[in-house]
Amino acid sequence: MKTFNIIIIFLLVLFVSCRKEFEKPRWDAGILAPLIKTKLGIGDIIKDSVIQKNPDNSLKIVNRELLYSMTLDSLLNLGKKNFPEYNTSKKLSELKLDSKTFSQKITLQQLADQPGNEELKKYVEQRNGPVPAISGINLPPIGLPTGLFFKEADIKEGKMEVTVNNGFPFTIDSVNFRLSNASGSNIYYNEVFKNLTGTPQNSATDLAGKKVEGDIMNAYVLNMATIAAGNIPYMDPNSIITVTIKISDVKVNSANAIFPAQNVIDDSSYVYLVSMGDAKLTEAKLRSGNVRVEVTSTAQDNIYFTYDIPGAIDRAGTRFRIEDVVPPNQSGKPFVKEYDLAGYVLNLRGMNSKGQIREGDTTYNAFFNKITGRIEYTGKLIYLSLNDSMSVKISMENMVPEYVRGYLGQYSVTKTGTAAIDLFKKVTGGELKFEEITNIGIKIENGIGVSGFVDVSSIKGNRPGVTSVEIKDISANISPAIETPLQSVTSTLSLGEKGKDLLNMMPYSIDYKVQAFANKDVDFAPNNLNQFAYYGSPLNIFLDMEVPLNLLANKLQLSDTIEFLTKEIETSVKSGYLNLIANNGFPISANLKLYFLDANKNLTDSLVSPETITPAPASAGKAIGKSQSIIRYNLSSENSIQNILHSKYMVFKAVFDTQPAGEFYKIYSDYELDVTVSGNVNVTIE
Numbered sequence: 001m002k003t004f005n006i007i008i009i010f011l012l013v014l015f016v017s018c019r020k021e022f023e024k025p026r027w028d029a030g031i032l033a034p035l036i037k038t039k040l041g042i043g044d045i046i047k048d049s050v051i052q053k054n055p056d057n058s059l060k061i062v063n064r065e066l067l068y069s070m071t072l073d074s075l076l077n078l079g080k081k082n083f084p085e086y087n088t089s090k091k092l093s094e095l096k097l098d099s100k101t102f103s104q105k106i107t108l109q110q111l112a113d114q115p116g117n118e119e120l121k122k123y124v125e126q127r128n129g130p131v132p133a134i135s136g137i138n139l140p141p142i143g144l145p146t147g148l149f150f151k152e153a154d155i156k157e158g159k160m161e162v163t164v165n166n167g168f169p170f171t172i173d174s175v176n177f178r179l180s181n182a183s184g185s186n187i188y189y190n191e192v193f194k195n196l197t198g199t200p201q202n203s204a205t206d207l208a209g210k211k212v213e214g215d216i217m218n219a220y221v222l223n224m225a226t227i228a229a230g231n232i233p234y235m236d237p238n239s240i241i242t243v244t245i246k247i248s249d250v251k252v253n254s255a256n257a258i259f260p261a262q263n264v265i266d267d268s269s270y271v272y273l274v275s276m277g278d279a280k281l282t283e284a285k286l287r288s289g290n291v292r293v294e295v296t297s298t299a300q301d302n303i304y305f306t307y308d309i310p311g312a313i314d315r316a317g318t319r320f321r322i323e324d325v326v327p328p329n330q331s332g333k334p335f336v337k338e339y340d341l342a343g344y345v346l347n348l349r350g351m352n353s354k355g356q357i358r359e360g361d362t363t364y365n366a367f368f369n370k371i372t373g374r375i376e377y378t379g380k381l382i383y384l385s386l387n388d389s390m391s392v393k394i395s396m397e398n399m400v401p402e403y404v405r406g407y408l409g410q411y412s413v414t415k416t417g418t419a420a421i422d423l424f425k426k427v428t429g430g431e432l433k434f435e436e437i438t439n440i441g442i443k444i445e446n447g448i449g450v451s452g453f454v455d456v457s458s459i460k461g462n463r464p465g466v467t468s469v470e471i472k473d474i475s476a477n478i479s480p481a482i483e484t485p486l487q488s489v490t491s492t493l494s495l496g497e498k499g500k501d502l503l504n505m506m507p508y509s510i511d512y513k514v515q516a517f518a519n520k521d522v523d524f525a526p527n528n529l530n531q532f533a534y535y536g537s538p539l540n541i542f543l544d545m546e547v548p549l550n551l552l553a554n555k556l557q558l559s560d561t562i563e564f565l566t567k568e569i570e571t572s573v574k575s576g577y578l579n580l581i582a583n584n585g586f587p588i589s590a591n592l593k594l595y596f597l598d599a600n601k602n603l604t605d606s607l608v609s610p611e612t613i614t615p616a617p618a619s620a621g622k623a624i625g626k627s628q629s630i631i632r633y634n635l636s637s638e639n640s641i642q643n644i645l646h647s648k649y650m651v652f653k654a655v656f657d658t659q660p661a662g663e664f665y666k667i668y669s670d671y672e673l674d675v676t677v678s679g680n681v682n683v684t685i686e
Contacts, residue, residue: 050423051549057669059549060438063423067459068415068514070448070539072401076408078284082273083396086369091389092264092299097153097257099248102144104219108168109237111224114139120226126235130228131170137224143182144245147215150257151381158207158250160189165242166196169235171227177243178220181213188212189245196241207250219243254385258378264303265373265390270350273365279409280364280524281348287402287535289341294393295326296334299375301382302327303390305335306372311347320344326373326390338397348406364406369394403534407525408450411518417511419543421461424506429465429557430655433504435664438546440499442474447488447537449480449530453520454541456493461507469502471495478539483532492544503545514541549667553588556656561597561649578633582613583626583674587665589615590673591655594633596647605643607633613673615659623671 050063072078112121116138123131160179166172175196179189188210191203221243273281297303303326312320326335350363373390424432444454453475460470478491495502516539522528580592594607611631616623658665 053669054548058666059669061423061545061547061549063545064443065419065421065510065543066540067419067442067510067512067543068417068516068541070413070516072404072448072533072535072538076279076404076411076533078273078281078401078404079399080396082275083399084271084274086269086271086392086394088267088371089389089391090265090267090371090373092373092384092386093266094262095252095255095264095384095386096260096262097150097158097247097250097252097255098260099246099250100146100149101247102146102219102245104142104144104243104245105240106139106221106243107237108235108239108241111137111139111221111241112237124235124237126232128231128233130230131226131232131235133173133226133228135223135225137226139221139224141218141220143216144179144219145215146212146217148258150212150255151215152213153211153250153255153257154253155207155210155212156251156253156386158252159204159248160207161202161204161246161248162189162191163200163202163242163244163246164193164196165200165244166198167240167242169232169239170229172196172241173225173227175224176220176222178222179245180218180220182216182218183214184218186211186213188217207247219245252386254383254387256381256383258381259301259375259384261375261377263372263374264299264384265371267372268368268370270363270366270368273348276365277409277411278524279407280529281404281406281408282364282529283345283347283349283405285345285402285404286341286343287400289344289399290338290397291320291322291341292336292338292395292397293322293324294334294336294395296391297326297329297373297388299384299388299390300328301375301378301384304374304376305390306370306374307394308370308372309346309367310370311349311351311367312341312344313347314344334391341396341399401535403532405532406529408448408518408531408533409524410520410522412515412520414513414515416513419510419512421507421509425508427506427556428653430553430555431504432506432556433552433554433664434500434547435550435552436548437500437503438548439494440503440543440545440547441495442493443542443544444476444478444491444493445488445540445542446478446491447481447486447534448518448539449483449532450518451480451520451522452478452539453517454478454491454493455515455517456541457513457515458511459495459502459513459543460511461502461505461509462511463505463508466505469498469505469507471498471502480531481537486534486537488537488540499545503547510543516541550664551658551667552662552664553656553658554661557653561601561651563649578607579678580631580633581676581678582629582631584613584629585616585623585626585671586667586673587615587618587623587658589613589657589659592631593653595651595653596644597649597651598646599648601649604647605640607644609633616671618665621665622668623665626674 050061051059052062054060108124111117112124116136119134120137123129162177164175164177172193172195174192174194176192177189178187180187188207189205191205193201193203291307293305293307295305305324305326307322309320314320320341322339324337346367348365348367350366350368352368371392375384442456442459446452455475456473458470458472460468462468474493474495476491476493479489481488584590590613591611592613595603596605598604609631611629613629613631614627616627617625
């Protein structure tokens with residue numbers, strides 16, 4: 001109710017005269033307090049936010065109380081718990097070395113000049129003469145700078161191919177080619193070539209299990225023997241024999257080498273969501289979410305890490321792919337980073353690395369992911385081993401879907417609770433009855449794309465001192481929401497005549513027991529994968545009412561407490577009275593009682609009058625004009641007045657009755673009760 005602070009007495013203390021100390025004049029005076037005016041409407045009896053105007057200016061109550069709300073979270077709590085943590089520790093899958101080719105050209109003069117090859121030297125630059133068979137021709141070791149590419153390598157697999165092209169002017173009967181480490185303790189290649197003419201010959205050897213070490217690999221030409229020849233036109237000292245050594249297809253167990261760019265970890269798998277019940281999701285758009293990556297690498301080089309989810313596509317059509325650098329783990333701390341997934345649509349049909357769903361695939365609740373670890377070419381020698389590993393932990397954090405699609409599963413939830421009803425919160429007694437009810441019932445707004453069933457086992461209205469009204473066992477099938485555009489679909493469960501009883505008891509609260517089912521009796525089938533649920537689009541269950549304000553009031557009691565005075569007034573008030581002048585436009589009589597409380601809300605005094613505010617005259621069920629009533633509240637004693645002046649709170653209680661008794665009246669928007677309060681008090685001024 002609009003509060004009217006009934007006593008405003010600040011004028012009582014305005015009259016304090018200037019006086020000398022020895023003068024103490026004293027007199028009595030009658031003072032009229034200022035007037036207070038207010039207007040009261042139906043909104044002071046019934047919460048005005050629920051009142052609407054009809055075309056004829058009559059009023060109605062349109063009210064909605066939420067009993068239960070089922071959100072996407074309660075239907076399908078798709079979050080971090082559904083995304084299993086991915087843990088793997090992968091050793092480097094393979095380590096490749098680049099193919100390397102070393103070529104050495106040896107002239108006839110170089111060969112002839114070596115100690116021990118004097119017989120060959122005799123024939124160098126000979127013209128048109130025979131050359132006998134010569135044996136025991138050797139060349140000191142030729143150092144190949146393999147240290148520019150690797151200093152050591154434990155070879156897992158690979159091959160070495162040696163090609164000899166004889167450009168000398170004679171045929172070589174045989175020659176031994178050998179490759180070893182610098183000390184000669186490890187021989188990597190040792191082959192004898194025979195009958196070398198002008199046509200190149202080659203020979204390959206398997207390097208598996210070989211261990212290469214040092215900065216130099218020595219190549220040896222040993223025990224060359226020539227075949228005797230007839231007249232040779234010219235023994236050209238600049239003629240050459242070419243030895244080409246090619247090391248290829250080398251994979252190592254470990255190496256201190258200059259490694260080419262290559263993938264050293266390549267792992268892919270399907271991630272299956274867990275705790276999904278019988279739901280089979282095909283798609284989820286993420287409102288929020290992060291991929292948290294934790295990587296520990298034992299490699300002594302940067303690992304270029306890639307994590308790819310081909311089935312996660314953002315609004316620009318780009319799939320989720322992160323690329324980052326995992327540095328060498330020298331401090332023992334893992335590389336940790338989070339990447340935003342918000343806005344991505346996650347395909348849950350198991351889309352593969354090519355962004356394809358295999359024909360006939362019945363995968364649901366799963367996505368494909370791929371992890372790659374790569375080293376890049378740096379031109380520097382580093383040590384890597386197949387025992388080096390990369391430990392990866394991937395978790396999905398703060399996962400909240402914007403929507404999900406698929407078959408959402410069979411699901412039921414039972415909700416028991418109490419909803420506060422503040423429609424009649426100021427009514428403390430008596431009766432308020434409504435002649436008719438346009439509508440009162442349970443309204444279900446389904447914003448979820450799943451058909452269902454709602455069973456209201458009980459709905460019971462409660463109000464102190466009044467017998468509860470209970471309505472039992474009402475239920476209805478509900479249709480799914482519409483997606484394009486998203487629209488809720490409404491179903492209504494009527495409360496029938498019992499609903500009128502529920503409203504007329506003016507409940508303070510509603511106890512309810514509701515059970516909601518999703519996909520009741522609907523099993524999974526490929527043709528029902530088009531179900532959906534959106535964030536913020538719930539299934540709501542309301543108590544709805546639309547009631548014309550055609551009412552009957554019988555001893556209807558309203559009560560309200562307001563702050564009265566913020567500071568005490570010190571004055572000597574002897575007696576007086578208050579006048580309440582009411583111009584009533586309602587066809588309802590009223591009686592007002594005023595109670596005053598101290599700071600602890602203890603009763604200190606009251607103003608009560610048996611007189612009532614008379615109702616407005618009515619014709620054909622409608623008030624005509626206003627009736628005026630003047631009610632006097634006597635301020636009976638100085639003690640009573642002081643109690644009132646020292647009060648902190650005031651409680652007013654109003655009792656209303658429609659007149660004549662038992663007759664219903666429509667309430668119109670122009671009905672008002674105008675209240676004016678004036679006071680006349682006698683004070684002693686010193």
